[in-house]
Amino acid sequence: MASPYKLRCNLVGHEKDVRALVTSIFPENGLISGSRDNTACLWVENEADNSYHRELVMRGHSNFVSSICVIPPDDTYPQGLIATGSNDKSILAYIPGVPDPVFKLTGHEGNVCALASGKFGFLLSGSWDTTARVWLNQKCVMVLEGHQMAVWAVGIISGQGIMLTGSADKTIKAWKAGKCIQTYKGHEDCVRGIGVVSEGEFLSCSNDATVRRWAVSSGDCLGIYYGHTNYVYCLSILPNGQDFITGGEDRTLRVWQEGKCVQTIYHPCESVWAVCALPNGDIASGSSDGVIRIFTRAAERVASQEVIEAHEASLANAPVASQPLGDIKIEDLPGPESLQKPGKRDGQTTMVNTNGTVDVYQWDASQTKWVKIGNVVGSSGSTQRTSGKTLFEGAEYDYVFTVDIKEGAPPLKLPYNIAEDPWMAAQKFIYKHELSQVFLDQVANFIIENTKGVTLGTGSVLSNSDPFTGGDRYIPDTDKNAGITNEVSDPFTGAGRYVPEGKTTDSPSNSHFPVKTFLYFDTVSPAEQILGKLKEFNKVIDPELQVSEAAIDNLASLISGSANAEAVKTLEKLIAWPPEYVFPALDILRITIRNQEVCKYFSSSQDCVDLLCQHASQGNPPTCRMLAMRTFANFFRYPEGIELNMRHIDAVLQSAINCKDFNTKNAQVAVASLVLNYCVRLSSLDDLESKSKCLQAIGEILIVNLDPEAAYRLLVAAGTLAALDDSCKALAHSIDLPDVVRKFHTSDVSKLVECSKLLSHTLSS
Incomplete structure (x- = not known):
């Protein structure tokens, strides 16, 4: 070496x-x-x-x-x-x-x-x-x-x-x-x-x-x-x-x-x-x-030789823990004469009995001599305790405390030497007895309190908190009234190129992003068709979940745009139906939250979010899952719905990611539009954590085989964030989004090629 x-x-x-x-x-x-x-x-x-x-x-x-x-x-x-x-x-x-x-x-x-x-x-x-x-x-x-x-x-x-x-x-x-x-x-x-x-x-x-x-x-x-x-x-x-x-x-x-x-x-x-x-x-x-x-x-x-000698002197006087002795007794150790024999390798250590005390030496090959590195304190193999320490489990300690941790449980022994860090001693104690980490603070402070007046080996302990309890999960705040934009028409009913509004970039050729407007799903099927399907399901569903036919007829008022309180209560029951029967009720919910009072009512319901996420989960009928995504997208119409979506961004975005297995255009576009709406909202907020979550969702969904319109909207979503916040560019690189975007440079759809190249340029600038 x-x-x-x-x-x-x-x-x-x-x-x-x-x-x-x-x-x-x-x-x-x-x-x-x-x-x-x-x-x-x-x-x-x-x-x-x-x-x-x-x-x-x-x-x-x-x-x-x-x-x-x-x-x-x-x-x-x-x-x-x-x-x-x-x-x-x-x-x-x-x-x-x-x-x-x-x-x-x-x-x-x-x-x-x-x-x-x-x-x-x-x-x-x-x-x-x-x-x-x-x-x-x-x-x-x-x-x-x-x-x-x-x-x-x-x-x-x-x-x-x-x-x-x-x-x-x-x-x-x-x-x-x-x-x-x-x-x-x-x-x-x-x-x-x-x-x-x-x-x-x-x-x-x-x-x-x-x-x-x-x-x-x-x-x-x-x-x-x-x-x-x-x-x-x-x-x-x-x-x-x-x-x-x-x-x-x-x-x-x-x-x-x-x-x-x-x-x-x-x-x-x-x-x-x-x-x-x-x-x-x-x-x-x-x-x-x-x-x-x-x-x-x-x-x-x-x-210098002077500095090295001072260092060796400090080593020679250092206390060494007793564990190296194991079951060896002091009288069985060799005397100082053994140090006349050279070591076998650099760093080799040996213990020597010097007039009843144990000294530890290390072989220094560069100096070809044994250097004393400390004195062993507390011989574990000795049956005599002339040091005044307490013998516990074969080793000597300055203190052996009796600690009552749990009511009704036998007390535990806590050994401690003053050269130890109280926090490390407490941690060893917790691991040995398989105790919860919530006791760490209590045990360490117990040691400090019961060794007052003694200079501990590592100085004062400054921690005042339990170091293993986690806080509540971070939930980003939202400004209820800022950045609300006007609706645009349903983008799925007509042919031709979709060009987002709200262009603000300095590049005159960029007609793609950033956008400032939300996308909604406002197409309404005839009420008699929706209600007819509900009545059909109502006859075969579990009797405990059935409602009266009159109550179903009353839902027509919601479809027409009014806020009928009785009908809202009925709809609230219907969206809890099993996934194979719920899609007509979800379609009504998607339509009816165009009314702000109805939107406000369902936005205040935790059950509504849970049900929609449940209905969007894998294994459920595709129509049910698609309508859940469209409903979340429509909640962006009013401040109350925006607050709902932002408050539950983790659950909603995860539902969107879980829906990346969709294989139809309408379903994929529903997911992409929901993510785009999140990006539109976040583009006016200083909330980098939520932006990160959206970019991660975009990256995960873009890697699957998507309909061009769905892929396009996801590219627009990423561009909406990246064009207005340089931090998002770095975030995009951290999740390899530029590599994902490049695959669209060779698409057969011209707007996909144009938008993806523009996004690549934005991310690299």
Whole structure:
């Protein structure tokens, strides 16, 4: 192997744990750190003293900084941005060189513990609230929901538009266009870090003390790497793109080459929270003692002998957890004379009995000597407890608490050493006893409360919220009175080219988009035909669902456009009929909501939305499903109906996507018109998340074999959003919509060719 890494320098400045490390773009070769002291720092290399100096302290968070990433430069921020995630549930963005944030992102309901950036300015965040969020232009455009526990790790495979999330539920998920396309299972404990190796592979590390290599597309685990003896918190890919470094709860930073651990670097502290590979080949670690350490293979950058000796002295005095002893008794260990024999490999460790105490040494091949890396505290194999600690399950602890978690259940034992992070001790306790994560806050605060007056190993704990409870699903607001447009005639009854109204683009040749008018389905069949079919069904349906013939006759008033209250009540009963009998009632509902009072009445009914979505579901008669889509489209006529559709955008759009199996023109056009109406409404709103949902729906529906008119309306819908909001262009690229659009460039229908080429140009501009 290449020469081993040696200490280059220590960066001291943070007051508490360093939880995150990334390299900077501006300045080049800089290092950015985030800490439990609520700050992030920018460190710049100083070749004169072979170290780094702290150039900037970024403040603004009210709780500890958990994650950091760098957002690449764009026209707005030519030097890029530094994004920090915090336990205060927010994300702050800083311009390099400026200590105060330029904007703040809110929406998560728990600690923002992971961040990653991608193409087009996308930002991906993971949180204790069990979700990941996708941000663009300071707005949340997607919420990735599916994990059962905290999302500790995220990554982006930009070339494929795939986003990765790793969770405390032991799984990793791959997402594309906001949908989970793969779940990777294999880890036996929380997934804590993700590193993208290539377009086809990525790495993950876990509390199960392993690192795994995965195939992106197949989901296969390609390799499992063992070496750590405790939680693995972090990993970073080395500049060669294949090898990597890791850090964990066993006090070590480990270097991996070709799947093997080739070097183990111990630290004089409890945890290595963060590791980072630097462009010049050096590596960095952030630890629970608040120190950042840089290690190098370059002989000219190795620290002075004085610095190395001070580092070795701090290692020699560091406490080491008792677990390595297992069942070995102190008296069975060799004495100091055993250190005269050289080690077999770099990083090898050995324990030595020095006058009744256990010292741990590591073989340093570069110096050809054993270096003391700590003293073992709490011998698990000893039957004597001269330390004054409490023996529990073969190990000694400063405290062993008795905790009553559930009424009527036996109390549980909670062991704790003051060198531990209270939150980590609480997490171990919860996993061991298979308790709900809602107890995390309670257990950690119990530890803090019952160890008052004692200096804990990692400083104050700042979290005040349960980090695993999720918030309510985000429902976008709508302005009831803004942007309502006049109706246009039913576009399906006549021949000839459909040209949308409301053209506002600067291009005089664009007669396609954006549009400002909604499309409605207003064609009315003769009332006697509709009512006749209802009477026919009324005779054979379950008697409990039947209505009187007079009540059916009374529905004629609704078809003619009046708001007959008694008839409305009858219709409300009829739309709950089974799918094989309901289509005449749905046709009346589609027609009758042209009356604003009737529209207002049904817009206030949750049952109406649920029934329409149910009637639109796969397996039901095609006519029933088509009429449900047409009815949703007609709700856009009045503010009350618009509010209904916007309030239930998730359910309605999903129903539209589920109807992409339609194989008739009328049905496909009904779906496309509904989506187009959503885009018309959203074009006047600042609601990027809902726009994202529409673009995803368009992309999913366009890939099937569509009637030209339906395809055209979907292209117009996408153009209506993209022409008026540059953020939508980036969103479209993230779901590969440009590739889908290009297939219409060779269509036999001229307006499809014209519109698709115009949309391609718009998306690329």
